[in-house]
Amino acid sequence: MSVIRLALADDQALVRSGLRALLADFAEVEVSLEAEDGESLLAKLQQQPVDVILSDIRMPGVGGLEVLRRLRAAGNATPLILLTTFDEDDLALQAAEAGAQGFLLKDASPEDLLEAIQRAAAGETLLAPVATDPVRARYAYRDQSPPSDTFNEREVSILRLLAGGYSNKEIARSIHLSEGTVKNYVSEILDKLGTRDRTRAVLKAITLRII
Structure with missing residues (x-):
């Protein structure tokens, strides 16, 4: 099985290092690039495509939802999972409608983290409202x-x-x-x-x- 190339974006260096450390235990995933905000993430993705993007939903300037919208508008369908600690009424729908593959809490277990990345890489949508x-x-x-x-x-x-x-x-x-x-x-x-x-x-x- 090929290694999943991952882009990791979060404005908190401590969160990025923590997630990177968790993922280092899994041979199936490789963190190919990191970014501290949405603009940086978008620029780096143009130079280095990845298999899955793991992005904080809230970052200074361009956040995860805006990154998602810009990628989809540009025809980039790279699976994107949003990292969040927030509890907002319509966040799941906003993200699903923009084309996100799912949500992940920042305190997710390593096993949940790996499963979410693998499922997204396989083309699964972890969470989406049905077309009615x-x-x-x-x-x-x-x-x-x-x-x-x-x-x-x-x-x-x-x-x-x-x-x-x-x-x-x-x-x-x-x-x-x-x-x-x-x-x-x-x-x-x-x-x-x-x-x-x-x-x-x-x-x-x-x-x-x-x-």
Whole structure:
């Protein structure tokens, strides 16, 4: 198996050195280039292509999301995983819609780090909302009564991830909540939609254009 060439970008030298040290234990990955901000990362990538990019989502100037958008706009499809310590309602959706392959917490275990990189290198998307238009075009949920209450951004994000087939555990890890908290959100979503299970909730949410 060929070695995965990795680009590592974070404005904190300590974080970069820590991640590099973790990855040094794995023969499957080689850190080919490092950058302290998005502009530097973009410039270096032009000179040295890699297999996977691991970038902090928040850096001075150009952050990870903007790097992602610029790469995709330029036709560069190199898999990109965003590093984050932040808990924001719509961060997962913003990143997925911009073309990210997934999220990784900075305190992820070495095994999770390696798995995420390997899966991204293999072309897998670790986290992405489902495309709802084809479902809406083919299927209308029979109960089209309005929900009992409005949905906030976090609930819509979780609904989109449910539509993508993600488990409570996967959703919890991706948006940095406990699994129990996600379970509570899902219960609240079901109550608002008046549905008995996740599948019915997703189909009704798609039909009503909530997602």
